[in-house]
Amino acid sequence: MSRQTIGSYLKLILQLGKARISLPVALSALTGFALQTGTIGLEGLYLGVGVFLISCSSGAINHWQEHRIDAVMPRTQNRPIPSGKISPLLASLVALLYFVSGAVILTIHFPPAALIASTITLLSYNGFYTPLKKYTAFAVVPGSLVGALPPYIGWLATGGDLLSPVIFWVAVFFFIGQIPHFWLLLLMFGKEYKLVGYPSLTDIFTDNQIKRLSYTWILSTVAAALIIALKIMIGKIVIAILLLYIFYLLVTTSSQLLLKNNLQVRSTFFKLNFLYLFMMIAIIVDSLLYR
Secondary structure (H helix, E strand, O other), rough: OOOOHHHHHHHHHHHOHHHHHHHHHHHHHHHHHEEEEEEEEHHHHHHHHOOOOHHHHHHHHHHHHHHHOOOOOOOOOOOOOOOOOHHHHHHHHHHHHHHHHHHHHHHHHHHHHHHHHHHHHHHHHHHHHHHHHHOOOOHHHHHHHHOOOHHHHHHOOOOOOOOHHHHHHHHHHHHHHHHHHHHHHHHHHHHHHHHHOOOHHHOOOOOOHHHHHHHHHHHHHHHHHHHHHHOOOOOHHHHHHHHHHHHHHHHHHHHHHHOOHHEEEEEEHHHHHHHHHHHHHHHHHHHHHHH
16 A cells, blocks of 8 residues: 555545544643643643544544535535545444544543543534534534533543633633634535525524624633633733734724625634634643743
8 A cells, every 4th residue: 555545544534533623622621631730741642642532533423424414515525425435334433443542542541530521522512512403503502512621621631620710711711712613604604504404593693693793702702711811821921912812803803703795704713713722822831831
């Protein structure tokens, strides 16, 4: 087998596991880990890999769950199963292998809480949110709990208190942020959801109303980020840089998102995603340098 063939198979397997989404999930778990321990080290690496693999399992299961729907939507027609690059049966076996590999790593290196929290996250996404999308346009609101769970994985893996306000506010930030994230996607691809008969907010609200709702949730996301910066983080330089970006996000989204040009929606979407990434990096750096 040539290197090119191996590379193609590896790319396919990573695509099936939604690696681009699974990496931030693993980083989110690592954020909770660093916040609790003040270190990363080899244990942090094990945690990140284990959570990444289980998240990839969730992504592969989602591909299997929605492959018939994906075949109808232009945005998803080239995904591994609808494109014919991999069969549904083989995709389910890949999902199982992902899960078993991640579960073994977490079981060997951490208390049961880490694997339990990871499994609950998977079940919440594949067993609750994914089916719920077929029945209500507001599935994203309870479904956003999935985004709040990964920081708890790293936090609980090292004996953190489940009821601690520190990890609670971090989880709140990710919970709130998932809602405008999805609604901005809806503004860009909402017509494709109608192709498969999914209920959509575009059937209830106009695009401009969804933009205003999204902006309101972005303000709430920013408020949660401010609470983390001012109540949880210690390093003044890290806080200052974070506050500057938050100010930039507020100014640009307020002047751009409410315009009718959908290019501004895409711009806001990427800025919001960068805020998630920046928050995780800022919390980790703050935890490593100042605790």
